[in-house]
Amino acid sequence: MHNIDNVRMLELPELGDEKGNLVIAESGKDIPFEIKRVFYIYGSDPHVVRGCHANKVSEFVLINVAGSSKVKVLDGEGNEIIYSLNRPKTGIYLPSMVWKEMYDFSSDSVLLVLASTHYDENEYVRDLEEYKKLVREC
Numbered sequence: 246m247h248n249i250d251n252v253r254m255l256e257l258p259e260l261g262d263e264k265g266n267l268v269i270a271e272s273g274k275d276i277p278f279e280i281k282r283v284f285y286i287y288g289s290d291p292h293v294v295r296g297c298h299a300n301k302v303s304e305f306v307l308i309n310v311a312g313s314s315k316v317k318v319l320d321g322e323g324n325e326i327i328y329s330l331n332r333p334k335t336g337i338y339l340p341s342m343v344w345k346e347m348y349d350f351s352s353d354s355v356l357l358v359l360a361s362t363h364y365d366e367n368e369y370v371r372d373l374e375e376y377k378k379l380v381r382e383c
């Protein structure tokens with residue numbers, strides 16, 4: 246089983262009534278890890294490519310709470326999958342050790358990221374060739 250096989254879309258519970266919508270993301274229930282960090286990305290032009298890294302430890306869930314973007318996931322062995330994020334209640338789960346690139350941001354895109362770790366630059370692999378080498382060594 247490659248880590249890329251564990252990438253999946255998550256449908257979060259949504260409560261809606263005449264007052265509007267409310268989406269829930271609970272650690273260990275809707276989100277398959279304990280959430281240690283939250284950050285969000287907005288104001289990226291459509292031609293910008295973000296990410297371009299793998300994480301040795303961190304797992305993530307990405308949710309476009311507004312607007313849309315695309316996420317390309319690579320496994321370093323020639324397989325890649327492209328996901329579209331365009332609904333506030335739909336996220337993508339990214340396990341550790343997958344290469345990810347986020348792009349095609351709409352002008353109103355707000356990409357919410359839930360992470361399983363506190364930030365540690367040492368667990369980021371930012372060079373694709375180094376990532377492929379690490380995958381081969383696994």
Ligand code: TYD
Binds near residue numbers: 284286294295297
């Ligand atoms: P980076 O991971 O390169 O962003 P992206 O993958 O979206 O292009 O992060 C950009 C900068 O922000 C980089 O200098 C690291 C810093 N950063 C933190 O300090 N803490 C964090 O939680 C994150 C995600 C980034």
